[in-house]
Amino acid sequence: MNATPFHDPGFITVQQHILKEQSRFPGASGEFSWLLSGITLAAKMIESQVRRAGLNDILGAHGEINVQGEVQQKLDVYANHVMSASLGVRDSVAVIASEENEHPTVLRNQSPNARYIVIFDPLDGSSNIDVNVSTGTTFSIIKRPNGVFCDNDILRPGYEQVAAGYVLYGSSTMLVYSAGNGVHGFTLDPAIGAFILSHENMKMPAQGSYYSVNEAHIDAMPACFQSYINRLRSGELGQKYVSRYIGSMVADFHRTLLKGGVFMYPPTKSHPAGKLRLMYEANPVAFLAEQAGGRATDGRERILNKMPENVHDRTSLVVGGTFEMTQFEKCRRTERTPAYDSPITNPI
Ligand code: AHM
Ligand code: MG
Numbered sequence: 001m002n003a004t005p006f007h008d009p010g011f012i013t014v015q016q017h018i019l020k021e022q023s024r025f026p027g028a029s030g031e032f033s034w035l036l037s038g039i040t041l042a043a044k045m046i047e048s049q050v051r052r053a054g055l056n057d058i059l060g061a062h063g064e065i066n067v068q069g070e071v072q073q074k075l076d077v078y079a080n081h082v083m084s085a086s087l088g089v090r091d092s093v094a095v096i097a098s099e100e101n102e103h104p105t106v107l108r109n110q111s112p113n114a115r116y117i118v119i120f121d122p123l124d125g126s127s128n129i130d131v132n133v134s135t136g137t138t139f140s141i142i143k144r145p146n147g148v149f150c151d152n153d154i155l156r157p158g159y160e161q162v163a164a165g166y167v168l169y170g171s172s173t174m175l176v177y178s179a180g181n182g183v184h185g186f187t188l189d190p191a192i193g194a195f196i197l198s199h200e201n202m203k204m205p206a207q208g209s210y211y212s213v214n215e216a217h218i219d220a221m222p223a224c225f226q227s228y229i230n231r232l233r234s235g236e237l238g239q240k241y242v243s244r245y246i247g248s249m250v251a252d253f254h255r256t257l258l259k260g261g262v263f264m265y266p267p268t269k270s271h272p273a274g275k276l277r278l279m280y281e282a283n284p285v286a287f288l289a290e291q292a293g294g295r296a297t298d299g300r301e302r303i304l305n306k307m308p309e310n311v312h313d314r315t316s317l318v319v320g321g322t323f324e325m326t327q328f329e330k331c332r333r334t335e336r337t338p339a340y341d342s343p344i345t346n347p348i
Contacts, residue, residue: 014040014175014186014195021179031092035116036163036177038086038093039139040195043167043175045082046123046137047188049075050169053129075129076100079122079137092116094144097154097311099124099280104154104311116162117142117154119311121280125248134170136250138284154311158283158304166250166284176202176254178291183257199258204294207323208260211241212252220269224299224335228328232262237327249276253285253319257292262320262328266299274298274316278308282317295325299332 018033053075080100087093088107094114097104099121108114120139128135141163145153165177173188175195185199211232218226232241241261246252249265256263265276276282286296286303296303296319306315318328 012197014197017184017186017197018179021181024179024181031090031113031115032163032179035087035090035092035118035141038090039083039118039137039165039167040175042079042082042086042122043137043173043195044188044193045086046075046079046167047169047173049078050123050129050135054132074126076123076126079126083120083122083137087118093118095149095154096120097279098122099277099312102312104151106149109149115144117144119154119280119283121277124250124281125246128246128248134168134246134248134251136169136248136254137167138164138250138280139166140164140280140284140287154279155308157307158278158286161283161287161304164284164287166253166288168250168254170251170254174198174254176257176288178288180291183288183292202257202292204257204289204292204321205260206293206321208256208262208321209239209242210244210255210259210261211324212243212245212256212261212263213266214245214247215243217266217268217270221266222299224332225264225266227335228331231327231331232324249281249285253288256320257288257294260321260324262318262324264318264320265316266318267316271314273314276315276317278303278306278313278315279311282315285317285319289319294319294321297325297328 015037018036022032080098084096087096091113093116094108095104095106095117097119118139118141120137122137123135124138125135140161142156142160143162163177163179165175168174174185176183176185183202184197185202186195187198189196213229218229231237244255252263265274267274282303289296298306298316299318
């Protein structure tokens with residue numbers, strides 16, 4: 001008698017992919033995939049609310065009560081809540097830290113199974129929600145040091161990340177992550193509620209045609225950034241670059257990952273250290289960029305080498321393909337800004 005035929009569904013879910021990935025972590029025995037499934041669950045909950053953002057405003061106008069009878073929360077507060085809740089029940093998570101919380105939250109200090117620290121921005125670019133523009137969730141995962149956790153244990157450089165990624169709530173919802181073995185993208189199929197592998201082993205083009213920066217701040221940037229932007233748009237680098245700027249880091253980076261070019265948030269007079277957050281914005285993006293063949297610097301040193309002093313440290317960021325990053329480095333070496341310059345030790 002023939003066995004029931006097995007039908008290959010013809011697609012790979014993020015869960016299947018993570019299970020395969022975790023075989024590279026000796027002794028991980030399912031805990032890493034369970035941890036990442038906490039992020040995908042939260043992502044689906046956040047996306048369902050993001051998709052209703054305009055409706056919730058209307059339906060919640062009377063007494064701030066939504067259709068489920070719940071008191072309305074701002075979306076970034078909601079996103080923080082679901083990320084914390086779904087990671088909080090994962091035994092492998094020792095500590096979480098969020099852009100929304102001043103201090104890291106220690107969940108399990110004694111358990112030897114709690115081997116990971118997850119640092120995240122639950123809803124980056126949330127001011128874009130009101131105007132129906134893309135937002136994202138970013139995350140960075142590092143190993144927890146042995147022994148009892150102290151707050152400062154979280155302050156580790158980005159090269160120690162074991163995995164990182166983001167969820168982009170755009171025209172579709174995508175999860176992009178790397179566990180140190182390439183960058184993989186999954187698109188949410190709303191019909192079945194699963195993230196399906198759609199972009200395997202993503203590579204950032206070595207050269208692109210877009211530059212992405214808030215040019216309103218150009219007069220307040222160090223000279224090397226001004227000169228670099230001028231060269232990008234003048235045609236001096238062999239082509240005239242075209243400008244694209246969404247003002248939502250995940251969306252701006254996602255385009256850069258797919259199409260190449262450069263995305264940057266330079267230091268400015270109002271944000272001398274840069275605006276973006278090192279540990280949960282720049283680090284995940286830099287990890288992905290390097291895994292995809294690109295590079296990321298703060299202008300002085302490789303992002304992934306930066307040692308944070310506080311979980312909410314800010315940094316400047318220049319991230320892109322090898323050609324654009326090499327050109328940036330040339331500008332950096334020739335255009336000096338006394339107030340900004342310090343010796344460049346390990347520039348990219
Ligand atoms: P947020 O964490 O408060 O949302 O701010 C971060 C966002 C990034 O997504 C984006 O790259 C940047 O702020 C845009 O800043 P600006 O409006 O100054 O260009
Ligand atoms: Mg943010």
